Amino acid sequence: MPDEALHLPLINRILALEKDTPGSLLPILHAIQQGAGYIPSIAVPEIAQALNLSKAEVQGVISFYHDFRTTPPAQHILRLCQAESCQSMGSGLLAAQLKERLSLNESGDSADARVSLQTVYCLGACACSPAMEIDGRLHARLTPERLDDLVNRCLEGQAC
Amino acid sequence: MLKLFIPCDSLARAVGADEVATALTREAQLRGLPLELQRTSSRGLYWLEPMLEVESANGRLGFGPVTCADVPSLLDALTAGSNEHPRALGLVEDIAYLKSQQRLLFARAGITRPLSLDDYLAHAGFKGLEQSIKMDGADVVAAVLDSGLRGRGGAAFPAGIKWRTVRDAQAVQKYIVCNADEGDSGTFADRMLMEGDPFLLIEGMTIAGLAVGASKGYIYVRSEYPDAINTLNNALEIARQAGYLGTDICASAQPFDIEVRVGAGAYICGEETALLESLEGKRGTVRPKPPLPALEGLFGLPTLVHNVLTLTSVPVIMARGAQYYRDFGMGRSLGTMPFQLAGNVRYGGLVERAFGLSLRELIEGYGGGTASGLPLKAAQVGGPLGAWIPPAHFDTPLDYEALAGIGAMLGHGGVVVADESLNMAQMARFALQFCAEESCGKCTPCRIGSTRGVEVVERLIASTAPAAREEQAQLLWDLCDTLQYGSLCALGGMTSYPVSSALKHFPADFGMATTEATQ
Numbered sequence: 001m002p003d004e005a006l007h008l009p010l011i012n013r014i015l016a017l018e019k020d021t022p023g024s025l026l027p028i029l030h031a032i033q034q035g036a037g038y039i040p041s042i043a044v045p046e047i048a049q050a051l052n053l054s055k056a057e058v059q060g061v062i063s064f065y066h067d068f069r070t071t072p073p074a075q076h077i078l079r080l081c082q083a084e085s086c087q088s089m090g091s092g093l094l095a096a097q098l099k100e101r102l103s104l105n106e107s108g109d110s111a112d113a114r115v116s117l118q119t120v121y122c123l124g125a126c127a128c129s130p131a132m133e134i135d136g137r138l139h140a141r142l143t144p145e146r147l148d149d150l151v152n153r154c155l156e157g158q159a160c
Numbered sequence: 161m162l163k164l165f166i167p168c169d170s171l172a173r174a175v176g177a178d179e180v181a182t183a184l185t186r187e188a189q190l191r192g193l194p195l196e197l198q199r200t201s202s203r204g205l206y207w208l209e210p211m212l213e214v215e216s217a218n219g220r221l222g223f224g225p226v227t228c229a230d231v232p233s234l235l236d237a238l239t240a241g242s243n244e245h246p247r248a249l250g251l252v253e254d255i256a257y258l259k260s261q262q263r264l265l266f267a268r269a270g271i272t273r274p275l276s277l278d279d280y281l282a283h284a285g286f287k288g289l290e291q292s293i294k295m296d297g298a299d300v301v302a303a304v305l306d307s308g309l310r311g312r313g314g315a316a317f318p319a320g321i322k323w324r325t326v327r328d329a330q331a332v333q334k335y336i337v338c339n340a341d342e343g344d345s346g347t348f349a350d351r352m353l354m355e356g357d358p359f360l361l362i363e364g365m366t367i368a369g370l371a372v373g374a375s376k377g378y379i380y381v382r383s384e385y386p387d388a389i390n391t392l393n394n395a396l397e398i399a400r401q402a403g404y405l406g407t408d409i410c411a412s413a414q415p416f417d418i419e420v421r422v423g424a425g426a427y428i429c430g431e432e433t434a435l436l437e438s439l440e441g442k443r444g445t446v447r448p449k450p451p452l453p454a455l456e457g458l459f460g461l462p463t464l465v466h467n468v469l470t471l472t473s474v475p476v477i478m479a480r481g482a483q484y485y486r487d488f489g490m491g492r493s494l495g496t497m498p499f500q501l502a503g504n505v506r507y508g509g510l511v512e513r514a515f516g517l518s519l520r521e522l523i524e525g526y527g528g529g530t531a532s533g534l535p536l537k538a539a540q541v542g543g544p545l546g547a548w549i550p551p552a553h554f555d556t557p558l559d560y561e562a563l564a565g566i567g568a569m570l571g572h573g574g575v576v577v578a579d580e581s582l583n584m585a586q587m588a589r590f591a592l593q594f595c596a597e598e599s600c601g602k603c604t605p606c607r608i609g610s611t612r613g614v615e616v617v618e619r620l621i622a623s624t625a626p627a628a629r630e631e632q633a634q635l636l637w638d639l640c641d642t643l644q645y646g647s648l649c650a651l652g653g654m655t656s657y658p659v660s661s662a663l664k665h666f667p668a669d670f671g672m673a674t675t676e677a678t679q
Contacts, residue, residue, distance in 0.1 A: 022459060023421075023458075023459070026421065026422070026424060026439075027421065027422070029424070030383075030424070051441075060443055061441070061442060064443040064444060064600075065425055065426050066425035066426060067423075067425035068424060084345040084346065084578075084587065084590070085345045085346045087582070087590070088504040088576060088577065088579070088582050089504055089531070120384065120425075121345065121427060121594065122384065124171070124348045124351040126347065126500065126502030126508070126574070127171065127204075127206035127207070127508030128171055128175055128206050128207075128209070128508060129502065129504075136386065138173065139174050139175075140171055140174040141175050
């Protein structure tokens, strides 16, 4: 586990900037996650103090939203859409393909923390389903072959 | 010099628009060919993306879907002054899919560059705002009321009544909140507008702000739309610089400004009260109504909450008049609606038409049937909380009341097409599973009923004896009833739609005997 205190300067900088903005908790959490890669537990009391909230309230917000992570992210994040439109075009098979090929566990993570497969519901690409986001970049009209190719390129460190 | 256009829309990019643009520039450089390449919004003819358009004396010529491998032969043809190419589509405006549409909100789609204020102004941009500024706020509200515009997010509440309520409320501060948490599967119209025509949303919100006396607006965009977030933020800055936002809108001495807020992956935040909670920095739990957000909304103050499509309908109403707008549509569903064709459909894309065309015209006419070529089984209209409609009902006109009449709803206008390989019992299970995952937990039917529902569907599918099946099916009907009438908001309330419609129209998928009600 990395030393979370390393993230304190970032957290305090963000809090100083945002704490007086009305309803700023989500923007603060987004900024911390963007800077640190996740929301370190050390951030919770700092945010609570700055926004005059209880730690439970801050924790409650973090755990409510799917986007916020409380552990460091995997090196590559694959977000595969499993909403109705993509399901109707075979996204379930693509998920199975990825799980097998990358030896992912039940929660979609690889043992070496290199890849994490997450399920999302709609990326707004429904006219060209199925769709997936790889490290922030959207890809649509996926086929098993194209998916394999994209994942290979991603793992080989090429632009994907 | 060749003048080319390729969309910068995120879905066009997801199928290779950036690569084609780069290949074109590189190949032209190699050939010493002067070229102007503009990145525009998308026409929404997504099966043709990446679509290249080329300026010609008669209008823009289209080519698509273009791959990088097509680039050399395309440039060969274009430099030879010929339009002959395997990817040639002819004049874009003459493509039947586009030509037959009635594009009011999407009038600029595929034509202008999203962040070019000049392009926006050259295509009737800010005409609605100019008109509104000359009018009294009460008259603007009256025009919106007269236009017949109803909330496009799904609830279809008359917009003008909301505007009047907020305008009449007395408060030191009021807000305009744009609900851009477009989470429904099968919908992408909000995304297209935010990425492709951001000034239109700014204009709509500004008109609303001035009319109801709100000086601050928020656009709550889902985090799954990074391109829309960037485009909006850039557009807001450009609009501020040009005096369309700030302390003195178009020299009217009235203030209005907008801030973009990013969601965090919670579907429930598309529900207006959960969205307000989220904007306040809280968990996105649903608030009981009343009080109405129009009176006690964001931070407890009067707030006009509207979907992107509602707010972007306003500029055209103000620029061309309420009568012009209400001449489109039928019955109590007036104006145009951007329908979105998605899923297992041959020609997926955006179809903006006046209310009243039939589902069949939309799915078979525009959509061209299934992408797989297998027989069409059903279409889910209105997102994950919408009913699965079998082809027997496809002659129903797309109109709020007509759809309600067959136990369905239009929602945000998304249509997901499915072929016969999709198992409807699994889709019913999925709808309940989705509800369990996304429930805010505030009310019992949704929080617990969804999980129990998944279990009931699983038992139903696993049952072997007809009596046991019948018992589970009855339980499922009861549960749908409890969800529909006992939930606090539409998430729980309407999760019953995909479940009960699947059970009603496709009992065989649940292992039940097919009844007369089917097909």
